Amino acid sequence: MKKIFITAFLIGTFSLGYAQSDYYNDYRRSVTDVNWQTVITDLLLSTTQANEINSLNRRYDDYDGWNRVYANNPDRWSTDRYSELERIMGRDKYAKFKTKYYKGKNPVAVYNRNKNNDKRYKHMDKKAKSYKSNNGKAHKNK
Template sequence: MKKILLAAFFVGTFTISYAQSDYYNDYRRSVSEVNWQNVVADLVLSKTQANQLYSLNDRYHDYNSWNKVYVNNPNRWKDDRYAEIERILGREKYEKFKTKYYKGQNPTAVYNRNKNNDKRYKHMDKKSQDYRQDDRPDNGRGHRH
């Protein structure tokens, strides 16, 4: 019985830390996938705004510093980060930022969507599409389209 409980504890701990690291990876992508120098130039930001953005991007330099803040609610990083970006840029420039870099969507929604695109199940999409095509009626013509 002890072995089962110990195994369950290790599996649970690994699962939680794995999920936490996924959130942290999303956070890192939100910093690294945007060319912040281009953002500063495109939005004609002041030196103070640019420095605040760079400081925000350097706030959590590693997983441990990020995890200390978000250990209990790892999903909260998105709301915190983009509220801070909006505060730095102002509402008008933040809307321009979203339009150009996130196609008008809330950046939080972009990362939530990515979280649901689990690559382990991508191969199932093709199989289900093939199944749906094979299931179509032949429209009375004797052959399928």
């Protein structure tokens, strides 16, 4: 019984850590995938706005700092980050930013679109469809 409990505990711990590191990777991509100097120049942001954006981008340089804030709700990072960007830029400039870099979509949706699209299980879908189409006849053709 102890072995089963320990195994379940370890699996839960490692899978939770893996899932949260995926969220952190999305967070880091939201910082690194955009050339912020170009954004600042294109939107004619003030020095104060540029400093606030740079400070926001440096807020969680490592996983531990990010995890202290978002451990209980890792999905919240995107809402927090993009509402802060909207506050810094202002509504009009934020709308221009969204249009140019996220094709008008909400950046939160951009980073969450692949959460339920796990590639590790894609091959299972084909097997399930072929099994359903055969209605179990594949087992009788031995």
